[in-house]
Amino acid sequence: MxxxxxxxxxxxxxxxxxxxxxxxxxxxxxxxxxYPGGKLHAFEINGYRFDAGPSLFTMPQLITELFELFGEQPADFFQYHRLNSVCNYFWEDGMRFTVDADREVFAKEAAAKFGIEATTILSYLKNGQKKYELTASLFIEKSLHKMGTYFSLDTLRAMAHLSEMNLGISLDALNEAAIGEPHLVQLFNRYATYNGSSPYLTPGIMSMIPHLELYLGAYYPNGGMHSITTSLYQLALRQGIRFHxxxxxxxxxxxxxxxxxxxxxxxxxxxxxxxxxxxxxxxxxxxxxxxxxxxxxLRQERSSSAVIFYWGIRGTFTQLDLHNIFFSSDYQQEFAHLFEHKTLFNDPTVYINISSKETPGDAPPGCENWFVMINAPGDYGQNWEALMAQARQNIISKLNRLLGTDIAELIMAEDVLTPPLIEKRTSSYRGALYGAASNSKLAxxxxxxxxxxxxxxxxxxxxxxxxxxxxxxxxxxxxxxxxxxxxxx
Ligand code: FAD
CATH class of the missing domain: 3.50.50.60 (FAD/NAD(P)-binding domain)
Known part of the structure; x- marks a missing residue:
């Protein structure tokens, strides 16, 4: 054998x-x-369970097909469900918006909220879908480094539409031109962070990313993200794969x-x-x-990293859901700090993931497990202790402002993750979350x-x-x- x-x-x-x-x-x-799983790991402190890394789950069929390879019924070992709303967004000017998982509903609600035509939003999303469908088989599903890939009908079709891929402009420039409304531009710019890039540098082809979430769907694995690791690890053991x-x-x-x-x-x-x-x-x-x-x-620019505070919170917040974003009021400066100055910005975009909204047992009764993440530069030897202390203060004052309560006194348990810790635990160079950045059209x-x-x-x-x-x-x-x-x- x-x-x-x-x-x-x-x-x-x-x-x-x-x-x-x-x-x-x-x-x-x-x-x-x-333990298995690398970045897809979990841990517990004082009755609060945390997924250590990934929190957004898309394309579940790529997991379930692994059970089918061995004739197993995926649902016997791994269950998940589709989210009805994708994310809650909060802006410093008081604007709040919940993105519905149905793109038609999303377009209608966003149009009403931000005063632009629903058809403008829908055509932007459909354009992203077209980019995805034309290029996925070439850029995602095959080796780009075998000649066979380039002699296929799919490749010819993608090449014929190359000029529509917006490779020559940044995602931000595309969003400004196609959408224009500042809150929505920021919302669509954020998708650059799904591969650790800057919307001001990554090409407009990345406007295909919302298609994954707003059409193909955002999901939640029952029991949390870590169940992806544990169910596949158990499957591997059943099939006689040896782990050391x-x-x-x-x-x-x-x-x-x-x-x-x-x-x-x-x-x-x-x-x-x-x-x-x-x-x-x-x-x-x-x-x-x-x-x-x-x-x-090997010299390719690395993707962004992250600073995470895992907070066990006393109390529950009805205005929050599984995925929540509190936007920076100067997004361009935030990315300039990450990619040019290699430091944290003092008004960071804060992402809070609360898995106890889906799995109440992830926190003690009347409490929530907050995974609080901000984008961070890679590790270039910065003084992380000082940066973390400042980041904690900045995050707390932002959340206090936007949630109207004193968060610091609700923190019952705490752990942190920094770029150097990500590198130490997974060998990811500079603590990059996604390997190389996609900040150029040739990435x-x-x-x-x-x-x-x-x-x-x-x-x-x-x-x-x-x-x-x-x-x-x-x-x-x-x-x-x-x-x-x-x-x-
Ligand atoms: P890794 O998870 O990097 O694991 C590599 C493994 O190799 C580790 O277990 C490591 O210990 C082992 N190893 C390294 N060196 C050696 C050695 N010398 N000998 C033996 N073993 C070794 N993705 C999403 O899809 N959605 C998200 O929401 C999301 N959010 C993220 C948030 C954070 C904080 C992080 C860190 C990542 C996030 N990602 C997200 C990215 C995603 O986690 C990664 O792309 C993915 O998990 C990487 O998997 P991998 O197989 O490349 O290996």
């Missing part, structure tokens, strides 16, 4: 293991943490330009191929130190391929390689990578 070693049990590592196992490959997963926790890989063993195995502090392990789910930068710098490095790819082509073109039998999956970060793209990277491996075995 052919064999594979996977370095890392992030969501893409587990998914790649499952695809390979379904094709009859013997799989061993080596993970440096004591607290096993940090120190080197990928290469003999005559072929990856033949891996080395931990105490042992060597061999297999027919090696897949790294570790961040691509760290894979080269730490595990392939003596091999040539694709320096241009998709500069991302590292899912295979090495120098070392045979060496493959890559996860948020730092093609097609990019976020759970859906990680699941696609697992599919692309495993397909390449299976066709080569």
């Amino acid at each position: 052919p064999s594979a070693i996977i370095i890392g049990s992030g969501i893409a590592g587990i998914a790649t293991a499952l695809h390979l196992r379904a094709a009859g490959v013997e799989v061993d997963v080596f993970e440096s943490n004591e 926790f607290s096993q940090k890989i120190e080197q990928i063993l290469v003999v005559k330009n072929k990856a033949v195995g891996v080395k931990t502090t105490s042992n060597q392990h061999f297999a027919d191929c090696v897949v790294s789910n570790m961040d691509i930068f760290s894979t080269y710098k730490k595990l392939l130190a003596s091999q040539p490095h694709p320096e241009r790819t 998709a082509f500069l991302r590292h391929p899912n295979f090495s073109n120098k070392i045979k039998q060496l493959y890559f999956c996860g948020g730092s390689v093609h097609p990019g970060g976020g759970i859906p793209l990680c699941m696609h990277s697992a599919k692309i990578t495993s397909k390449l491996i299976i066709s080569a075995l």
Whole structure:
């Protein structure tokens, strides 16, 4: 039986293991943490349960299809439901708006609230849908680094519409031209953060992202985001995939330009191929130190990182729901601080995710578990202790202003996550949430391929390689990578 070693049990590592196992490959997963899931992890403090990383769940079929690979009924092991409203938005000028999950309803309500035509909003959203449908099969579902990808009908169709993809202008410029109303422009600009980019730099093609949420749908996995990890991990165990926790890989063993195995502090392990789910930068710098490095790819700008306060809150807030955003009053300055000045802005956009709204058991009775996140620059050696203290103060005064209550005295439990901690726990270079940023029109082509073109039998999956970060793209990277491996075995 052919064999594979996977370095890392992030969501893409587990998914790649499952695809390979379904094709009859013997799989061993080596993970440096004591637990599976990487960024998709969870923890508890004083009766408050928190999902540590991702909170927004889209494209659930990419999870459920993994159960179907083995003839299992997904609903027996993993349940989820579609959200009726997608997000609550709050602005400093007192404007508040809840985005309905139905795009027709959203367009009608937004038109009434912000005084623009519903048809303008709908045509913007439909244009995003067209971009998605024309390009997904080229940019997301296939390797961009195999000639076969370019000789297909889908590619020809996408190329024929290239001029409509708004690659030459920024997402912000597109939104200003197409929408114009400042609150809605900010709302649509925010989608750039779904891949850790700046709306003032990322190209207008990213206007396809709202299509995922407002048409294909935003979902919530019953039991919280962490149930994605636990249900897939359990599936992997049922299928005989072997996991080795607290096993940090120190080197990928290469003999005559072929990856033949891996080395931990105490042992060597061999297999027919090696897949790294570790961040691509760290894979080269730490595990392939003596091999040539694709320096241009590794120099790519990283996506934004995050600062998170996990707060156990005494009390409940009826004006809040699962996803809530409190916008900065100067969005452009906020992104200039993140990407140019590499620091936090003093009026940050604050995202609060409250999973106890969906799963009441995630907090003690009469309480809520707040995951409070602001965008942050990557770790460039800033003084994070000082930045965190300032950020905590800025967030609290913003929430006090917009919610009209003293938040500080309601915080019963607290933990934090910083860019250096994200790097320490997952090896993500500079603590990037989504690998490389998409701040240029060529970003998709500069991302590292899912295979090495120098070392045979060496493959890559996860948020730092093609097609990019976020759970859906990680699941696609697992599919692309495993397909390449299976066709080569
Ligand atoms: P990772 O999760 O990065 O895991 C890599 C694994 O490799 C880790 O377990 C690590 O311990 C292991 N590893 C590293 N080095 C070694 C080694 N030497 N030996 C052995 N093992 C090693 N995405 C969304 O879709 N929606 C969201 O709402 C969202 N929000 C986010 C919020 C935060 C705070 C963060 C951090 C991320 C968010 N993301 C979101 C992005 C998403 O979490 C990631 O894109 C995705 O989880 C990355 O998965 P991965 O498979 O690339 O691996």
